[in-house]
Amino acid sequence: MLHLCLYLTSYLSCYLCGDWTGNNIQLHNLFMFCFSNAFFVLIYGISVLAVKGTSCKMSRYKEMVLIVQGIIWISGIILASGTCPARVWKKIPLAGKLFSGITSETAVLSVKGCAEKCTEAVNCKSFGFNTASKKCYLYDVLIWAGGLSADEADVVYYWALKDRCPTNLGYTQDSSGSTCAKLFSDVKTWEDAMKECDQHDGHLFLVDAPFKKDLILNLTQNSSSTYTYLGATDGNIEGDWKWLNGVTIPIASPSEWIPGRPDNYGNSQHCMAFKKESGSSGLDDRDCADPSPFICEIPMNEG
Numbered sequence: 001m002l003h004l005c006l007y008l009t010s011y012l013s014c015y016l017c018g019d020w021t022g023n024n025i026q027l028h029n030l031f032m033f034c035f036s037n038a039f040f041v042l043i044y045g046i047s048v049l050a051v052k053g054t055s056c057k058m059s060r061y062k063e064m065v066l067i068v069q070g071i072i073w074i075s076g077i078i079l080a081s082g083t084c085p086a087r088v089w090k091k092i093p094l095a096g097k098l099f100s101g102i103t104s105e106t107a108v109l110s111v112k113g114c115a116e117k118c119t120e121a122v123n124c125k126s127f128g129f130n131t132a133s134k135k136c137y138l139y140d141v142l143i144w145a146g147g148l149s150a151d152e153a154d155v156v157y158y159w160a161l162k163d164r165c166p167t168n169l170g171y172t173q174d175s176s177g178s179t180c181a182k183l184f185s186d187v188k189t190w191e192d193a194m195k196e197c198d199q200h201d202g203h204l205f206l207v208d209a210p211f212k213k214d215l216i217l218n219l220t221q222n223s224s225s226t227y228t229y230l231g232a233t234d235g236n237i238e239g240d241w242k243w244l245n246g247v248t249i250p251i252a253s254p255s256e257w258i259p260g261r262p263d264n265y266g267n268s269q270h271c272m273a274f275k276k277e278s279g280s281s282g283l284d285d286r287d288c289a290d291p292s293p294f295i296c297e298i299p300m301n302e303g
């Protein structure tokens, strides 16, 4: 019985230490904690068998074992809730569809279970959870609005957030620490630019908050190019502009578009660029095949 309790304690403590923070799901990195618990239980089990400790009366030996177990458990919780690195997923506004490109499909009990599946999977960058059927869909890219074919479904999506901005690759963080971005001055098509960003677990830059307008000006201040690709497209439904995370982009004036845009010129402009011009900088729609510099952004854990 005692033996069973120790197993349950280990399992339960691992489960309970997973945490919710608003729209984000946070799972603590409990590997070492769980490993130490599991290792302890194993040693304990072998010891019990070795001394044939089947008596109902608790021996001094068992008391010591329980005390040590308690110390490991408590210190593990302190470690997990404090200093251990965590995996964090951000719920994105994109919802209501099931996108193709699924690498794994399983049934889970809750969205948290889906986050755990994504943690276990190699290269999982985002996941979808069907709130009706409780199906869990894993993706090895950050799932994005407009890119992949999609069917109507009750699916919500989460992006894996990074703990660290890769400054060694030339990325910089803004003063708030919430945005990590880099201007790439070599020119690429919009789709190839997306692939480049994906290699760093990121996406093309989003201007889904007012403060990010200033960041674009900072990032492009030394660029000699007129156009810089950003993370938005109306490739699926003409005129339906969304940032990659599903946030709708207003078109009616006043807006961040330069006057008269988007105009879908030549019926072939479905990718967003920032157009830098003296006096009239702003958003512009571009032919996705026209090579341009671009800005990548790494979704960061602001906590």
Ligand SMILES: [Ca+2]
Binding pocket: 234, 238, 239, 264, 268, 269, 270, 271, 285
């Ligand atoms: Ca268009």
